[in-house]
Amino acid sequence: MQTNDSPAARPMEPIKFGNLLINFTTEFYRIWDTKGSRSAPATFWRPTPAPDALPGYFPLGDIAVSGDLNINGKRVTAVVCEGDPQGADSLKGKALSPPDDFEQVWKDSGSGSTVDGAIWRPIPPDGYVALGLVCSNGHAKPSLNAVRCVRSDLVVASSVGDTIWSDRGSGAKQNFSAWSLEPPAAAAGEINFAPGTFVGVNSYTQPATHVAAYSLRMQIPLQIISTPEVPVLTGFGFPPTLDTSRATQIARIPWFAVKDDTLSPVEKLNKSPFYRLERTDEYQLIGYAHNEGAKGRFFKWAVPRGLVRSILQIFTNTTSIKFETEWPIEASDAVRPINFSARLDRNFARTEASAAGWSSPKTAEVVAIAPKSKLLAVYQLQSHYDLLREDGTQAGINLPYTDNDSFYLAEYPPEESEVNASQPTATDTSP
Structure with missing residues (x-):
């Protein structure tokens, strides 16, 4: 037999x-x-x-x-x-x-x-x-x-x-x-x-x-390569935009937990037994203000979400990977080569601070105080996720993500004891 x-x-x-x-x-x-x-x-x-x-x-x-x-x-x-x-x-x-x-x-x-x-x-x-x-x-x-x-x-x-x-x-x-x-x-x-x-x-x-x-x-094996450099102001000129476009964290996901319609299950096992979900972090300048007065002043900026729900839906539909919960969970996923349940690390998926971050489409209003005679710049940490096969080809669309918990404030001139300035506050507002 x-x-x-x-x-x-x-x-x-x-x-x-x-x-x-x-x-x-x-x-x-x-x-x-x-x-x-x-x-x-x-x-x-x-x-x-x-x-x-x-x-x-x-x-x-x-x-x-x-x-x-x-x-x-x-x-x-x-x-x-x-x-x-x-x-x-x-x-x-x-x-x-x-x-x-x-x-x-x-x-x-x-x-x-x-x-x-x-x-x-x-x-x-x-x-x-x-x-x-x-x-x-x-x-x-x-x-x-x-x-x-x-x-x-x-x-x-x-x-x-x-x-x-x-x-x-x-x-x-x-x-x-x-x-x-x-x-x-x-x-x-x-x-x-x-x-x-x-x-x-x-x-x-x-x-x-x-x-x-x-x-x-x-x-899920997680490799932390580096963290992006925090912005540092060196004068009263236009704040710098940092070049931090590099993979900072990589999650290796086995073949059976990734949907890839270009390959059959056996082909995935042969050609891409592990997929690389790479997260690239960078600080994006949100706004800046030079307070030349003798008193502190409030400044505020409207910050649109970097996440577009339609892009997130396309990413999930083509790869099956979810960020805010485990996957797969739909009945339509019942037929698969290996029955599984997977969930990304909360820090890697950036859900450790705000569980609703991936589901909220709202913009934020950032409010900060610029002390007298200071230049103030507000940055937001933005992540980009790329799913790559073993040969380096892309298996899903690039997915950008920001939340309202990851702002960084820089001042010039800095306080002598200042290493990491206090965080600005963010308030959700409707688009």
Whole structure:
């Protein structure tokens, strides 16, 4: 029954979470199918990462697929490997463990299927959990090396998702239905994702919970390169406009969490396993005033928002990435190669100070006091976001963003003890 006739995706740099290494395979071995049974057709596959490409990697469970098509080169599933322990992980023990045993969940007896088959739940050792079920060709237990269990602090409890297959009408002595996994909403700066395995129960009703319903976790790698130089006034002339147009922070987002209609899921894994969401910060001059009088004076400027809602909507529609909340959350996103929930770091997405910053279309009125005999300049921090593929090509439109929490005030001449001048105040006003 082996049908490994499609080329494998090249191995990507592994995702590291503690001492757990996570990668993906498009190679599978057909374990069992429902041919001869009176139920709807289904096939059960085992991920088989090529030893030369992904040495030391194991499946977390088998794959249940409705229908009888060959999934090699078409489906993508997570596989795992033991990594080197670092820091606290060296005290927690290994990331992976073989199961202690298997518990039979269902067998095809009475179904009339051409070949006998059974489905098993791995029984994990203490401190570890199973992330799916395992199938066998015949009624004998699978090998303990068929899968690996994961240390419980490296995964997250998940919900039971959509039905994949049931043996309804098969005539088997036991009822059985197989279900997908749905990860919970991700915390800021993290991604929760299902490995592609399945869970199952001896009924046709969706279970509220399942002992093997867990998903993998990862932190979104964030690289902080630099921060833009703050403006410094050197005289009473026109305030300088600084050249700070460079990437200051980069978030690396894995292929499955980015929508890219130019590439299929397998092509994304091959050509762009990680996408770079680059944030470029720069200070933009809002206004300035020279108070030549003997008393302090109030000055104010109207500041339009740098965010255009229509541009944000286009960016999200083409990339699926959201800034103010986790993604995906719409029902239309249900069909995807890997079920996941992702959320950007609050500081990177600039939602740490004003949660409504991305949703407010209002302008701001900036009010500041210019002391006597001083030149006052008000700047606003503006960010530009660019999504780039691995080869450097752009995968989404440039997205500008400003909020009403990121103003900088500069004076000339500066106070002797002044390093960072007090912030001006901003009041939202309607456009």
